[in-house]
Amino acid sequence: MNRLFHLMLAGLLITALSACGTRIGTEQSDQSENAEAIEPAAGSQREEPAEPDGETKRAKEQEEQAMKEDSSFNFETKTVMLNSGYEMPIYGIGTYSLTGEVCVDSVTAALERGVRLIDTAYMYHNEESVGQAVRNSGIPREEIFVITKLYPNQFSQPEAAIEEALQKLDIAYIDMMLLHHPGTGDVEAYLAMEQAVADGKVRSIGLSNWYVEELEEFLPQVNIKPALVQNEIHPYYQENDVIPYIQSHGIVVQGWYPLGGRGYTAELLNDEVISEIAAVHGKSSAQVILRWNLQKGVVVIPGSSNPDHIQENTELFDFVLTEEEMGRINALDRGEKHDWY
């Protein structure tokens, strides 16, 4: 009954708007959102909306394109719109070095605490564990975003590698697949990922450990623009030249080793400047570093098997670093890589 009433109301609204010749983009899109919300049950009938004229269609396409290219973070929904048209959370959990039960428990703890972005890879030997935690969580699949990666030793047989990832994860589809590093056959492997997108097996694709030079060479050789580039980023290795370059292409940036990586976290978390800023806000050093990333438009995936840390790493949205504080952390850059790639 309620549905029928809305249906009639929407019909009247559509007629009124087309009579007024309305061409305001947002109104047009609101209208179509409403139309979707009142989609009648299968079998019932409704009047088909009139075909949009050329100009309206173009405006709508432009609006959709602009939305896809707006890679700024939404701090309300804690998500970013990827150029693939899918939304991705801006904070998550990384699973490098977490295997077996430790991985299942860590991902489960993260999901229980509201984390919806999980980063794994063929090379982490834990795709099965990540898939198990996702399946057992009881959370609707669509609400969780899983990233995995193909390693260069898989590039010669990318189709088989994609199938292997799908099989190991066993979560129906992969939200994002990245090439883990540049390597022989990377363009062909990427083209195979493009085919997996067309086949509905993978939703978005991207790259990891690609910098300006590598991107300039790579981008003209592929058809689907990467939605994400995942690179090493922390206060001692900031990539301040690379981040804006990637973002200027409408590609979202994600940082690995946000806390410096295992073996390096103590120095970073005890850094005098970061500790001082943390004390001012009543937050931990880890939270300040993660927030600094978010305010630079960098998605964070800290790794942890400690539920207290996992919880702490979600509490990033109740404080804001000032420009001066951002500047002080930016000044800590030493160009100090904590891994070879």
Ligand SMILES: NC(=O)c1ccc[n+]([C@@H]2O[C@H](COP(=O)([O-])OP(=O)(O)OC[C@H]3O[C@@H](n4cnc5c(N)ncnc54)[C@H](OP(=O)(O)O)[C@@H]3O)[C@@H](O)[C@H]2O)c1
């Ligand atoms: N694409 C690539 O080439 C690449 C390379 C490396 C990593 N990655 C990805 O990036 C993710 C992040 O890197 P990572 O996990 O190696 O390093 P990380 O996030 O920089 O640091 C992880 C370390 O930080 C500790 N930690 C986490 N939260 C903390 C907190 N709130 N307070 C204090 N300590 C905390 C963890 O210990 P506890 O377990 O005790 O919390 C762990 O020892 C990886 O898991 C992986 O998914 C990608």
